[in-house]
Amino acid sequence: MVKKWVSLTLTAVLAAGLLAGCGSKSGDGATKEGETAKSNFNETGMPIVNEPLNLTFFTGKSPTNGSKFEDTLVWKTYKDMTNMNITFNLVPFETLTEKRNLALAGGDYPDVFYSARVGSAELTRYGEQGVFIPLNDLIDKYAPNFKKLMEQYPDIRKGLTMPDGNIYSLPSFYDPELLSMLIGTPLWINQEWLDKLGMEEPKTTEEFYAYLKAVKETDLNGNGKHDEIPYSATGITGLVDHLKGSWGLGTSGLGHKFVDVDPETGKLRFTKAEPKYKEMLEFMNKLYKEGLLDKEIFTIEGGALNAKGQEGLLGATVVPNPETVMGRKEYIGLGALKGPHGDQLYSHVKVPMVHVGAFAITDKNPNPEATIRWMDYFYGDEGAQFYFMGKEGETYTKNADGQLEYVKEITENPDGLTQDQALAKYFTWLGGSYPGLVRESWFKGSETLPSAMAAAEKAEPYAVKEILYNFNFTLEETDIMSSIGKDIQDYVTEMEAKFVNGSASFDQWDEYVNTLNKMGLEEYMRVYQAAYDRYQAE
Numbered sequence: 001m002v003k004k005w006v007s008l009t010l011t012a013v014l015a016a017g018l019l020a021g022c023g024s025k026s027g028d029g030a031t032k033e034g035e036t037a038k039s040n041f042n043e044t045g046m047p048i049v050n051e052p053l054n055l056t057f058f059t060g061k062s063p064t065n066g067s068k069f070e071d072t073l074v075w076k077t078y079k080d081m082t083n084m085n086i087t088f089n090l091v092p093f094e095t096l097t098e099k100r101n102l103a104l105a106g107g108d109y110p111d112v113f114y115s116a117r118v119g120s121a122e123l124t125r126y127g128e129q130g131v132f133i134p135l136n137d138l139i140d141k142y143a144p145n146f147k148k149l150m151e152q153y154p155d156i157r158k159g160l161t162m163p164d165g166n167i168y169s170l171p172s173f174y175d176p177e178l179l180s181m182l183i184g185t186p187l188w189i190n191q192e193w194l195d196k197l198g199m200e201e202p203k204t205t206e207e208f209y210a211y212l213k214a215v216k217e218t219d220l221n222g223n224g225k226h227d228e229i230p231y232s233a234t235g236i237t238g239l240v241d242h243l244k245g246s247w248g249l250g251t252s253g254l255g256h257k258f259v260d261v262d263p264e265t266g267k268l269r270f271t272k273a274e275p276k277y278k279e280m281l282e283f284m285n286k287l288y289k290e291g292l293l294d295k296e297i298f299t300i301e302g303g304a305l306n307a308k309g310q311e312g313l314l315g316a317t318v319v320p321n322p323e324t325v326m327g328r329k330e331y332i333g334l335g336a337l338k339g340p341h342g343d344q345l346y347s348h349v350k351v352p353m354v355h356v357g358a359f360a361i362t363d364k365n366p367n368p369e370a371t372i373r374w375m376d377y378f379y380g381d382e383g384a385q386f387y388f389m390g391k392e393g394e395t396y397t398k399n400a401d402g403q404l405e406y407v408k409e410i411t412e413n414p415d416g417l418t419q420d421q422a423l424a425k426y427f428t429w430l431g432g433s434y435p436g437l438v439r440e441s442w443f444k445g446s447e448t449l450p451s452a453m454a455a456a457e458k459a460e461p462y463a464v465k466e467i468l469y470n471f472n473f474t475l476e477e478t479d480i481m482s483s484i485g486k487d488i489q490d491y492v493t494e495m496e497a498k499f500v501n502g503s504a505s506f507d508q509w510d511e512y513v514n515t516l517n518k519m520g521l522e523e524y525m526r527v528y529q530a531a532y533d534r535y536q537a538e
Contacts, residue, residue, distance in 0.1 A: 037366055037367040037369070037370070038369075040053070040367070040370075041367060041369050041370050043141075043142065043369075043373075046081050046082060047081065047082050047083035047084075048082040048083060048084055048370045048373050048374055049082070049083045049084060049367070049370050050083065051083070052083050052084070052085055053083065053084045053085065053366070053367055053370055054085045054087070055084065055085070055086050055087070055110075055111040055112060055365070055366075055367075055371065056086075056087045056089060056110035056111050056112075057086055057087065057088050057089065057110060057111065057112045057113070057114040058089055058091065058099075058100065058103060058109065058110050058112070058113045058114065058116050059088040059089055059090050059091065059114045059115050059116065060090075060091060060092075060093050060096045060114075060115040060116050060117055060433050061090040061091060061092050061093065061115075061431070062092075062093055062302070062430060062431020062432065062433070063092070063093075063301065063302035063303045063306075063431065064302070064325065064420045064421075064424060064430040064431045065090075065424055065428055065430050065431055066424040066425065066428070067090070068088075068090075069086075069088035069090065069428045070086070070087065070088060072424075072425065072426055072427060072428055073390050073391065073394070073395065073425070073426040073427070074386065074387060074390060074426065074427055074428065075088075075428065077386075077391070078377075078386075082374055084370065084374055086374075088114070088428075089110065091116075093117075093431070093433070094301060096116065096117060097117070100113070100116055100117075100118065100122075101122075104122065104126055104131065109131065109362055109364065110362065110364065111361070111362060111364055111365040111366070111371070112359065112360065112361055112362065112365065112371060113357065113359070113360045113362070114358075114359055114435065115358060115359075115433045115434045115435065116357070116358075116360075116433075117355055117357065117358070117433055118132075118169060118356075118357025118358075118360050119356065119357060120162070120356055120357070120470050120471070120472050120473065121473065121478045121481060121482050122357065123162055123168045123169055123356065123357050123360065124162045124163065124164070124472065124473065124474075124475060124478050125475065125478060125482075126168075127162055127164070127166055127168040128164060128475060130363055131362055131363055132168040132169070132360045132361065132362060132363075133168070133361050133362065133363055133365070133368060134166040134167065134168060135166075135167045135168060135169070135170070135361065135372065136165075136166060136167050138368055138369065138372040139167065139372065141369075142369055142372050142373050142376065143170075143372050143373070143375070143376035143379070144376065144380075145376050145377070145378075145379040145380035145383070146170060146375075146376050146379040149173065149379055149437065153173075153176070153352070155352075155353070155469050156171065156173065156353055158469065158535070158538050159171070159351075159353050159356060159469040159470050159472070160353075160356060161472065162472050163472055163473065163474040163475070164475075168357075168360055169356060169357040169358065169359060169360040170358060170359040170360075170375055170379075170435050171353045171354070171355055171356050171357075171358050171359075171435065172353070172354050172355040172358040172432070172433060172434055172435055172436060172438075173352060173353050173354070173379075173436070173437055173438070174350070174352045174353075174354055174438045175352070175437075175438060175439045175440065176352040177440075178438065178439065178440050178443075178447075178448075179349070179456040179459065179460055179463060180447045180448060180452045180453050180455065180456035181350075181438055181443070181447045181448075182253075182349045182350045182351075182352065182354075182463075182467075183333075183346075183348055183349060183350070183447075183452075183455065183456055183459060183463075184320065184348075184350055184354075184432070184447065185238055185318045185319055185320055185348070186318070186333030186334065186348075186452065186455040186456075186459075187238075187239070187242045187316065187317075187318055187333065187334045187348075188316060188317050188318070188319065188321075188322055188331040188332065188333055188334070188455075189201075189202070189208075189211065189315065189316045189331065189332060189334060190215075190220075190314065190315050190316070190330055190331055191330050191331065191332045192330040193215060193220045193315055193330075194211065196218070196220055197211070197214045197215075197218065197220075199211055199214065201332065201334070202334060202337065203335070203337065203338060204337055204338045204339070205243065205246050205283060205337050205338070205339050205340065206340075207337075208316075208334070208337055209283075209286070209287065209292070211230075211315070211316075212230035212231055212287065212292040212315060212316065213230070213290065213292060215228050215230040215292075215315035215316075216228065216230050216290070216291055216292055220315075221312050221313070227313060228313060228314075228315060229294050229308060229313050229314050229315065230287075230291075230292040230293070230315040230316060231287065231292060231293050231294065231297075231314075231315060231316040231317065232293070232294035232296070232297060232300065232305060232308060232313075232314055232316075232317055233294075233297060233305065233317050233318045233319070234300055234301060234302055234305055235297065235298065236284065236293075236297060236298070236496070236497065236500055238318030238348075239284065239293075239318060240280075240284070240496070241254060241257070241347060241348045242318065242337075242347070242348045243280055243283070243284070243337070243339075244271065244277070244280055244347050245336055245337075245339075245343065245344070245345030245346055245347030245348070245462070245464075246280070246336070246337045246338065246339030246340075246343055246344065246345070247276040247277065247279055247280045247339050247340075247341070247343055248263075248276060248339070248341070248343035248345060249271045249274060249276060249277060249280070249345075249347065250271065250345065250347030250348075250464070251263060251345065251347070251464060251466070252464065252466065252467065252468040253347070253349045253350065253351060253464045253467040253468060254347075254348065254349060254350045254351065255350070255351035255467065255468050255469060255470055256468055256471075258270060258271065258272055258488075258489060258492065259271060259525075259528055261466070261468070267529065268525065268528055268529050268532055270516075270521060270524075270525055272492045272496070272516075273512075273513050273516055273521070276341075276343075278506065278509050279340070280339075281496065281499045281500060281506075282499075282506060284499075284500045285499060285500050285501075285502060285506070288500050288501055288502065289502060293500075294308075298497060298501065302325075305317070305319070306319075306325045306326050309322055309325070309326030309328055310326050310327055310328070310418075312328070314326075317331075320445070320446040320447060320452075321446030321447070321449055321451060321452055323419070323446065323449060323451060324418060324419040324420045324445070324446040324449070325418065325420050325446070326418065327418040327419075329451075331451065332451065332454070332455070333451065333452065333454065333455020333456075333458065333459075334455070334458070335455070335458030335459050335461075335462065336458075336459060336461075336462035336463075344462050345462055345464065346459040346460075346462040346463040346464065347464060349459075349463050349464045349467060350467075351467055351468070351469050351470065352467070352469075353469055353470070354432075355432075355433050355435075356470050358433060358434060358435035358436075359375050359435035375435060378435070378436040378437065379436065379437045380437075381442075383436075384436055384437045384438070384439070384442055385404070385441075385442040387427070387429065387434075387436055388427070388429055388438075388442050388443050388444065388445070389404050389406075389442055389444065390426050390427065394407070395407060395410065395426050396444075404441070404442060404444060405444070406419075406423075406444055409422065410422040410423055410426075419446075420446070423445075429445070430445070468532075468535070469535075471528070471531035471532060471534070471535050472531070473527065473531050477527045477530070477531060480523060480524070480527050481524070481527060481528075484519065484520040484523055484524055485524050485527070487519055487520075488516060488519050488520070488521060488524055491515065491516070491519065492516070495512055
């Protein structure tokens with residue numbers, strides 16, 4: 001994994017990019033620049049610009065990505081097609097929020113935020129300030145693929161339109177019919193170890209517990225040591241989001257992590273203070289106390305987790321697919337586990353528009369028309385297929401049924417690379433968050449492998465049906481959500497970890513709930529409910 005940048009390095013690189021890619025924005029300089037950009041721009045066809053255009057992108061990077069996007073097949077090829085030279089300034093996802101906020105608040109931001117997970121609150125705030133430019137007219141004139149997609153799925157426009165009526169971003173959008181993509185990271189367990197233990201695939205939370213306990217107590221990898229790790233992941237969030245459905249929570253999908261719709265009242269409820277949520281955390285605390293969760297679960301990063309997986313140490317995990325990130329084919333994805341009260345909901349389902357602010361153009365961009373065209377290509381079939389599959393004969397072939405398949409150098413790499421490691425030479429979609437369109441016909445990542453599709457098939461009967469897209473708060477509401485709301489969410493996240501690891505006793509639960517109320521939970525829910533009511537009325 002590429003080493004993390006420190007803030008000073010990021011600022012220096014961004015500043016250098018701005019000097020290279022952006023001219024004056026005032027007086028005659030701005031007028032001349034606008035005229036030059038217009039004369040250089042082609043409304044249709046390739047190249048997009050006649051004279052080379054240099055742009056700088058603030059870009060989120062996953063541990064599975066390569067360290068230089070510009071060297072990959074997709075971006076080298078697209079540079080030649082478009083005549084647009086993109087410098088991708090990579091920021092690891094682990095530090096992305098902090099670096100993005102610093103860049104926006106300090107004014108040291110580039111031409112585009114790409115794969116940078118810009119949230120609705122930031123889009124509203126910085127859109128109204130003029131940092132992010134409105135895309136409504138640009139989409140209408142120069143983004144035919146995305147315009148068509150919004151017509152096909154009206155919820156996209158609904159989710160992208162901020163309270164002031166403007167669209168400031170383009171999303172990462174998954175085909176709503178492709179459940180394996182909406183699940184993204186199933187709860188995987190080791191089928192070979194299940195067989196050795198003589199156990200059936202867990203169907204309940206108690207059976208899952210029994211499996212993890214058996215893993216801890218048995219030398220399943222046969223090395224004479226008890227080094228098996230029953231469950232590991234990067235943090236506890238993935239497990240929380242899988243298990244909460246076993247207690248009847250998470251009815252609205254992963255788009256709203258702290259609230260869902262109460263099936264009895266039809267109103268929003270704050271799930272993190274529900275008695276059933278306490279029960280779920282008590283279950284997770286039992287796993288932690290008995291050593292069934294990795295002792296490094298709160299600190300481990302993706303690369304280290306994948307290394308443990310490659311060593312064959314994991315009984316269960318939450319990742320896109322052990323086959324691609326760990327080179328392990330012995331895992332199966334679980335369906336919805338039935339909880340102690342009979343609840344059986346598969347709650348780990350993303351919003352199809354999984355990242356609202358996957359692509360946002362700033363006011364420092366010298367040619368927004370060319371930039372929107374550059375992005376729109378990937379919302380059409382041709383561009384999306386190219387983005388995910390590359391070039392026929394070089395990175396993929398067509399089988400007898402006309403299905404696209406990666407070449408064997410990728411799927412069975414001669415140098416022993418995992419599929420993701422082999423793909424990183426050619427592509428940058430690994431790890432998610434990219435703007436664009438995902439459909440099964442051309443997306444051949446871990447989510448469409450047979451093991452992932454089988455997991456989705458198990459999940460389907462119990463999967464969240466009424467997935468709520470994001471709500472867009474007014475500027476006043478955003479202020480409340482970014483102050484009271486952020487404090488509440490940070491406190492919940494902190495206490496969630498403490499309840500699980502035992503540093504907070506469950507005797508403190510009432511105190512925890514009282515603290516939430518004192519922090520302004522009633523106001524938080526009033527704002528959330530108002531946004532939900534607007535959403536329902538649209």
